[in-house]
Amino acid sequence: MSGGRSKARRGRPSLSLNLTPMIDVVFQLLIYFLVSTNFARGEQVYRVDLPSRSDGAADPFALDDEPLRIELVPAGGDPSRGMVAIRLEGPWPQPATFEDLYQFLRSRLLDARQPDGLFAADHPIVVSPAPSVRWDRTVDAFNAAVRAGYTNVSFDESDR
Amino acid sequence: MSSVYARGRARIEANLTPMIDMTFLLIVFFVLVSRISEVESVPMDLPEPQEAATVPLPDESRVVLNVLPGPDGGIEGYRVGVMQFAPTPEGAEALERHLATLFRQNPELDVNLRADRATAYSDVAPALGAIASAARLAESPEATRVNLVVIKDERRGPRP
Numbered sequence: 001m002s003g004g005r006s007k008a009r010r011g012r013p014s015l016s017l018n019l020t021p022m023i024d025v026v027f028q029l030l031i032y033f034l035v036s037t038n039f040a041r042g043e044q045v046y047r048v049d050l051p052s053r054s055d056g057a058a059d060p061f062a063l064d065d066e067p068l069r070i071e072l073v074p075a076g077g078d079p080s081r082g083m084v085a086i087r088l089e090g091p092w093p094q095p096a097t098f099e100d101l102y103q104f105l106r107s108r109l110l111d112a113r114q115p116d117g118l119f120a121a122d123h124p125i126v127v128s129p130a131p132s133v134r135w136d137r138t139v140d141a142f143n144a145a146v147r148a149g150y151t152n153v154s155f156d157e158s159d160r
Numbered sequence: 161m162s163s164v165y166a167r168g169r170a171r172i173e174a175n176l177t178p179m180i181d182m183t184f185l186l187i188v189f190f191v192l193v194s195r196i197s198e199v200e201s202v203p204m205d206l207p208e209p210q211e212a213a214t215v216p217l218p219d220e221s222r223v224v225l226n227v228l229p230g231p232d233g234g235i236e237g238y239r240v241g242v243m244q245f246a247p248t249p250e251g252a253e254a255l256e257r258h259l260a261t262l263f264r265q266n267p268e269l270d271v272n273l274r275a276d277r278a279t280a281y282s283d284v285a286p287a288l289g290a291i292a293s294a295a296r297l298a299e300s301p302e303a304t305r306v307n308l309v310v311i312k313d314e315r316r317g318p319r320p
Binding site: 013014015016017019020023026027030034042043044045046047048049072082098099102129130131132133134135136138139140142143146147155 | 170171172173174175178179182186189201206207208209210211212213214215216217218233272275276277278279280281282284285288304305306307308309310311312
């Protein structure tokens with residue numbers, strides 16, 4: 001009798017597949033993908049502090065800076081295109097595009113590179129859109145101010 | 161005849177119970193995730209500003225306030241979680257009370273504001289106003305922070 005034969009006779013060969021390690025691995029993969037997946041793909045945010053934050057902490061000796069108001073009014077043309085005109089309140093050159101607005105704000109910013117700038121980085125800037133202005137134009141104006149380096153940008157509260 | 165078959169065919173058996181358990185867990189997981197992401201990220205065209213100076217979505221605790229877009233730039237209402245509010249002054253007041261409850265439970269709550277790019281500012285402003293007055297109602301000592309959600313596609317846009 002050969003060795004092979006006696007082995008086979010000794011009992012039923014058990015060929016059952018042990019699935020437990022595979023399931024363990026699948027579970028690990030599941031957790032990995034769950035943790036590493038970003039469900040809001042491509043979304044980013046602007047952080048806005050609502051004015052209610054500064055109410056309590058206001059310095060009573062600080063001069064109240066006159067905010068720079070950026071007004072957005074609908075320009076003529078097809079309303080669905082959402083063309084707006086940008087108006088700066090005060091004796092400033094009126095920007096034609098949001099890029100101009102950014103250039104204007106950037107060139108007036110007081111920082112280490114521009115010690116003769118006009119506005120400090122926390123100078124209040126108020127975006128004041130007309131009611132019919134589309135939200136993306138509002139965000140464009142907001143972006144111009146944030147991109148230029150200003151930190152205190154808010155929305156007009158008077159018409160709420 | 162081979163002796164392997166001497167005692168009948170070898171039985172190859174896979175224990176299916178763990179696999180069924182796992183499958184069931186996976187089904188429950190994906191059902192829940194799809195429910196959550198459906199409630200929180202309502203499909204809409206978020207604004208996509210040029211040269212966006214945005215920050216990634218913060219990890220802090222937040223509530224998502226969706227301004228549900230309607231036809232022709234109108235809105236269908238405001239949605240927080242599963243609660244929906246009508247685009248009327250009464251709806252805005254109800255939204256304000258609901259947000260105030262949330263602020264009382266967690267004073268450090270951020271609000272992520274999602275609005276369609278074609279939505280008029282006059283429809284977004286009540287939401288901003290409701291957040292500000294909800295924070296005042298809740299008398300939260302912490303700052304109220306609003307995150308304006310926009311799309312920033314880093315593959316297309318220039319790198320900051």
